[in-house]
Amino acid sequence: xxxxxxxxxxxxxxxxxxxxxxxxxxxxxxxxxxxxxxxxxxxxxxxxxxxxxxxxxxxxxxxxxxxxxxxxxxxxxxxxxxxxxxxxxxxxxxxxxxxxxxxxxxxxxxxxxxxxxxxxxxxxxxxxxxxxxxxxxxxxxxxxxxxxxxxxxxxxxxxxxxxxxxxxxxxxxxxxxxxxxxxxxxxxxxxxxxxxxxxxxxxxxxxxxxxxxxxxxxxxxxxxxxxxxxxxxxxxxxxxxxxxxxxxxxxxxxxxxxxxxxxxxxxxxxxxxxxxxxxxxxxxxxxxxxxxxxxxxxxxxxxxxxxxxxxxxxxxxxxxxxxxxxxxxxxxxxxxxxxxxxxxxxxxxxxxxxxxxxxxxxxxxxxxxxxxxxxxx
Amino acid sequence: xxxxxxxxxxxxxxxxxxxxxxxxxxxxxxxxxxxxxxxxxxxxxxxxxxxxxxxxxxxxxxxxxxxxxxxxxxxxxxxxxxxxxxxxxxxxxxxxxxxxxxxxxxxxxxxxxxxxxxxxxxxxxxxxxxxxxxxxxxxxxxxxxxxxxxxxxxxxx
Numbered sequence: 001x002x003x004x005x006x007x008x009x010x011x012x013x014x015x016x017x018x019x020x021x022x023x024x025x026x027x028x029x030x031x032x033x034x035x036x037x038x039x040x041x042x043x044x045x046x047x048x049x050x051x052x053x054x055x056x057x058x059x060x061x062x063x064x065x066x067x068x069x070x071x072x073x074x075x076x077x078x079x080x081x082x083x084x085x086x087x088x089x090x091x092x093x094x095x096x097x098x099x100x101x102x103x104x105x106x107x108x109x110x111x112x113x114x115x116x117x118x119x120x121x122x123x124x125x126x127x128x129x130x131x132x133x134x135x136x137x138x139x140x141x142x143x144x145x146x147x148x149x150x151x152x153x154x155x156x157x158x159x160x161x162x163x164x165x166x167x168x169x170x171x172x173x174x175x176x177x178x179x180x181x182x183x184x185x186x187x188x189x190x191x192x193x194x195x196x197x198x199x200x201x202x203x204x205x206x207x208x209x210x211x212x213x214x215x216x217x218x219x220x221x222x223x224x225x226x227x228x229x230x231x232x233x234x235x236x237x238x239x240x241x242x243x244x245x246x247x248x249x250x251x252x253x254x255x256x257x258x259x260x261x262x263x264x265x266x267x268x269x270x271x272x273x274x275x276x277x278x279x280x281x282x283x284x285x286x287x288x289x290x291x292x293x294x295x296x297x298x299x300x301x302x303x304x305x306x307x308x309x310x311x312x313x314x315x316x317x318x319x320x321x322x323x324x325x326x327x328x329x330x331x332x333x334x335x336x337x338x339x340x341x342x343x344x345x346x347x348x349x350x351x352x353x354x355x356x357x358x359x360x361x362x363x364x365x366x367x368x369x370x371x372x373x374x375x376x377x
Numbered sequence: 378x379x380x381x382x383x384x385x386x387x388x389x390x391x392x393x394x395x396x397x398x399x400x401x402x403x404x405x406x407x408x409x410x411x412x413x414x415x416x417x418x419x420x421x422x423x424x425x426x427x428x429x430x431x432x433x434x435x436x437x438x439x440x441x442x443x444x445x446x447x448x449x450x451x452x453x454x455x456x457x458x459x460x461x462x463x464x465x466x467x468x469x470x471x472x473x474x475x476x477x478x479x480x481x482x483x484x485x486x487x488x489x490x491x492x493x494x495x496x497x498x499x500x501x502x503x504x505x506x507x508x509x510x511x512x513x514x515x516x517x518x519x520x521x522x523x524x525x526x527x528x529x530x531x532x533x534x
Binding site: 038041042051054056057058059066068069070071078079080081082083088091093095100111113116117119126164166175178180190191203205206208210213260269271276277278280282289292295297298309311313 | 412418
């Protein structure tokens with residue numbers, strides 16, 4: 001009897017081991033399939049025209065949802081129209097690939113700036129970071145808005161981050177649904193497609209910004225930044241020396257940095273990513289942004305005369321640890337070179353702004369540019 | 378009829394709400410203006426998609442709960458309304474204005490003495506700049522959970 005039990009146990013253990021081995025192999029191929037699907041999403045060469053209505057979690061942190069009509073052309077032009085809530089109804093964003101314009105009908109304003117598509121393509125870097133920091137797997141299929149979707153789960157290798165569950169249209173690579181899952185596996189919906197079609201044509205005039213036809217609108221032009229590539233060695237007359245920690249927690253890497261040369265609030269925006277998530281660490285001269293408090297989705301801290309604002313769609317404790325990395329790096333830099341941040345903070349108070357910035361401010365042009373004001377050592 | 382007028386009438390045109398002459402004028406304009414035709418197609422596709430959205434039914438007893446909540450609030454409000462004494466209200470308002478003015482002066486002085494006053498308008502603008510930048514970056518990021526989100530608008534929070 002004991003021998004029979006032993007044999008049975010051995011059989012069960014053997015079967016389980018074989019299953020695990022097969023599962024492991026399947027997991028591996030699932031991982032490459034998941035990676036390919038994610039790459040398809042990030043691929044800038046869209047293959048389809050898309051018209052969709054999307055329910056999107058509002059960024060105000062109140063748990064409400066916005067309803068937005070989205071039109072995307074094969075070559076990546078975008079037009080978004082807010083349908084709900086009423087307070088934002090009719091707000092439109094048009095991106096023609098060169099410029100991006102936000103139309104605010106209530107205020108009769110248009111905010112025009114460079115298209116984000118002019119930013120460098122970082123898709124390969126992000127896939128590499130994703131593979132480094134997350135376990136990827138395809139966990140099944142489902143149907144959303146009439147389209148067959150593969151369900152891809154990205155599970156973080158660093159405890160504290162959330163898992164992400166992407167429902168990806170297998171034919172087009174369009175994300176039909178995105179959820180985040182906390183440590184207990186409780187899903188939180190970020191957005192979901194309610195209706196979607198992939199028409200063969202969308203008229204190019206849909207993606208025309210057409211400012212000449214909006215005579216009654218006031219136009220505010222915002223020119224965005226170039227990039228800092230000095231890794232902290234560049235001299236930036238924005239009121240302080242920006243801080244770039246050598247290492248960030250949770251597998252985040254620094255991607256690039258931009259300088260906001262806004263007349264009042266000069267700052268450096270450091271873009272960070274762990275793969276699926278992109279965040280920004282804004283650095284202001286503390287004297288400018290002294291009263292800035294925590295906004296939804298941000299963590300704020302000070303060191304060495306610099307105010308840091310970490311903005312990223314991650315749990316608060318993760319944001320705080322990223323913030324700590326910047327604060328520690330600043331303290332260390334201050335020990336090596338005491339008073340440097342403070343010195344620059346005093347150097348450029350608002351009344352001492354450059355003539356260029358002042359002139360442009362009076363013309364109501366808020367400028368995001370570093371071209372004229374940065375020299376690299 | 379020019380482009381501007383047509384765009385005003387377009388929604389009503391598609392809903393069949395225009396009278397015959399207006400309808401003909403819009404149609405005439407559309408036949409010769411590709412931009413307005415594109416706008417018409419855009420609006421038509423939007424209306425078509427909206428018609429396809431599911432209808433939501435309120436839960437059982439929703440209407441009763443709504444009516445009773447509204448009635449309760451109205452009753453509470455009416456207690457104050459009944460006891461309102463206009464001369465007293467005017468006095469309270471005057472004292473409030475004086476107090477607010479005093480607080481404002483005190484606050485203003487203390488902030489000025491610190492030499493670091495930042496008008497709230499500027500501060501709001503700073504916050505809006507951060508939101509705007511975040512939405513800008515998210516809009517270009519297909520993996521972002523805020524990809525399609527709209528942001529607090531200029532002057533609104």
